[in-house]
Amino acid sequence: xxxxxxxxxxxxxxxxxxxxxxxxxxxxxxxxxxxxxxxxxxxxxxxxxxxxxxxxxxxxxxxxxxxxxxxxxxxxxxxxxxxxxxxxxxxxxxxxxxxxxxxxxxxxxxxxxxxxxxxxxxxxxxxxxxxxxxxxxxxxxxxxxxxxxxxxxxxxxxxxxxxxxxxxxxxxxxxxxxxxxxxxxxxxxxxxxxxxxxxxxxxxxxxxxxxxxxxxxxxxxxxxxxxxxxxxxxxxxxxxxxxxxxxxxxxxxxxxxxxxxxxxxxxxxxxxxxxxxxxxxxxxxxxxxxxxxxxxxxxxxx
Ligand SMILES: NC(=O)c1ccc[n+]([C@@H]2O[C@H](COP(=O)([O-])OP(=O)(O)OC[C@H]3O[C@@H](n4cnc5c(N)ncnc54)[C@H](OP(=O)(O)O)[C@@H]3O)[C@@H](O)[C@H]2O)c1
Numbered sequence: 479x480x481x482x483x484x485x486x487x488x489x490x491x492x493x494x495x496x497x498x499x500x501x502x503x504x505x506x507x508x509x510x511x512x513x514x515x516x517x518x519x520x521x522x523x524x525x526x527x528x529x530x531x532x533x534x535x536x537x538x539x540x541x542x543x544x545x546x547x548x549x550x551x552x553x554x555x556x557x558x559x560x561x562x563x564x565x566x567x568x569x570x571x572x573x574x575x576x577x578x579x580x581x582x583x584x585x586x587x588x589x590x591x592x593x594x595x596x597x598x599x600x601x602x603x604x605x606x607x608x609x610x611x612x613x614x615x616x617x618x619x620x621x622x623x624x625x626x627x628x629x630x631x632x633x634x635x636x637x638x639x640x641x642x643x644x645x646x647x648x649x650x651x652x653x654x655x656x657x658x659x660x661x662x663x664x665x666x667x668x669x670x671x672x673x674x675x676x677x678x679x680x681x682x683x684x685x686x687x688x689x690x691x692x693x694x695x696x697x698x699x700x701x702x703x704x705x706x707x708x709x710x711x712x713x714x715x716x717x718x719x720x721x722x723x724x725x726x727x728x729x730x731x732x733x734x735x736x737x738x739x740x741x742x743x744x745x746x747x748x749x750x751x752x753x754x755x756x757x758x759x760x761x762x763x764x765x766x767x768x769x770x771x772x773x774x775x776x777x778x779x780x
Pocket of ligand 1: 606
């Protein structure tokens with residue numbers, strides 16, 4: 479009978495990270511609390527891992543092969559499309575754990591690791607780790623968030639303990655979850671907010687205002703709306719002309735946006751989406767808003 483070697487708990491497992499990018503750097507910085515074991519980090523080329531090791535005490539730079547050789551628990555913090563290829567290129571062994579951080583990928587992306595006897599897992603922080611933020615600051619982004627988790631026992635227990643160590647507030651099991659839809663929800667909540675910020679800046683500049691002033695002026699609105707969605711149901715979180723039923727204001731917006739059909743269509747489509755909420759308007763007022771927002775653009779009318 480073959481028995482698996484005992485798996486060390488999260489705070490004593492030797493941890494490695496391949497991929498010193500946005501999330502890999504933040505994770506490394508978050509895991510090297512004083513008194514904890516060092517974290518070994520590798521990249522495609524040595525430069526990024528070495529730079530991270532210089533910035534964060536407790537991070538050691540190595541090659542991907544050295545990470546696999548030295549570490550019990552290895553995070554593959556590379557772009558989703560590189561996970562399977564990287565997993566296939568490394569020499570895994572029984573008793574080791576390979577963990578990716580992608581919301582969209584299942585554990586099948588780590589098939590080569592499991593075929594070599596390692597356990598496969600996924601730990602997906604529902605958080606945005608932008609580039610350009612110092613890793614020590616990015617490390618704080620784990621606090622209070624939810625992390626998606628998929629892993630067999632006993633790796634699931636190890637990853638839950640690790641999530642707790644990172645300050646994660648809750649863990650969401652992803653077994654039997656449609657990962658593409660789950661990840662699309664995350665992208666709508668995060669990346670597409672950036673698209674809205676870009677669109678808003680475009681309208682701001684068209685109004686004749688200085689585009690560089692747009693972000694500081696508009697970001698508090700964006701932040702307040704995001705915070706309101708966390709505290710109130712959507713219909714209560716919503717403010718502005720749609721919530722009030724100010725159809726003339728909305729008509730003015732649409733008319734002004736006729737100059738940029740893509741922007742107008744984005745505005746119209748998102749507003750139309752909000753009409754699905756119970757905003758408490760009288761039936762005639764709701765019908766009027768619907769008619770305005772179903773109206774084709776000036777270009778289509780021609
Ligand atoms: N950033 C986020 O907000 C976020 C949030 C949740 C989950 N995730 C997940 O985290 C993972 C990493 O995302 P990221 O945003 O951190 O990506 P990223 O900033 O682009 O970093 C990827 C890192 O992987 C390295 N790399 C690429 N191919 C490699 C290979 N074959 N071998 C070794 N290193 C390689 C890159 O090095 P080079 O510089 O040499 O290309 C870079 O250091 C993805 O699965 C993503 O879905 C990210």
